[in-house]
Amino acid sequence: MKRFTKTVFDGLRSSVHPTNKQEVEEIQIFETLQADAFQIAKTVRHGFPYQPTAIAFDxxxxxxxxxxxxxxxxIIGRPGVDVHLRHEGDAAVVALSFLINDGALVSAxxxxxxxxxxxxxxTPQxxxxxxxxRERYVWGRLG
Structure with a gap:
């Protein structure tokens, strides 16, 4: 039975260690990148929304x-129609209703x-x- 002494990681290890001066300069360039040069952004949403509380259909x-x-x-529709709206604050959406033939959505x-x-x-606004x-009633007091 033959034993293979070369592993998959040998190719990776050889690519990590620079062999000439140009590769050393490229590695130094990558080390000079700063965190403020990058911005984090969510690019993809998929699946059904997490913790749904209200639903409406037009x-x-x-x-x-x-x-x-x-x-x-x-808001989900035919292919290509997928819009994400966000309320200011973290209050849960209690109810949704479309205004038919008006192009509007009401959310509570x-x-x-x-x-x-x-x-x-x-982009909906x-x-x-x-x-x-909210009015609060205190029992035992009138007026």
Missing amino acids: PIQRILAVGTKQGSIR TGDDTLHMWSLRQK ILHSLKFQ
């Missing part, structure tokens, strides 16, 4: 909106706010926001 445009506990809304959040999103632009004040 039968005319055939799009589905799903609200989450983290305050984001994902857990901090007692209604938002009306315009879906007519390429909030047109109006309405903040409600």
Whole structure:
């Protein structure tokens, strides 16, 4: 039975150690890169939204909106239609409703706010926001 003394890692190890001056200079260039030269950005979203709390469907445009506990809304339609919206703050989306034939979406959040999103632009934006004040009743007191 033959034994193979060469492993897969031999090729990797030889590529790590520089053999000439030009490769040494290239390694020094990579070491001078700073953290502020890079920006982290999320580029891909896939799958069903995490912790969904509200859902709405528009039968005319055939799009589905799903609200989450983290305050984001994902609008899904035919291929190529996939939009992610985010409320300011981390209030959960409690309810969603499309305004049929108006190109708008109304969302209610857990901090007692209604938002009306315009879906007519390429990137949907909030047109109006309405903040409600909760009334608290204390038992035993009147007026």
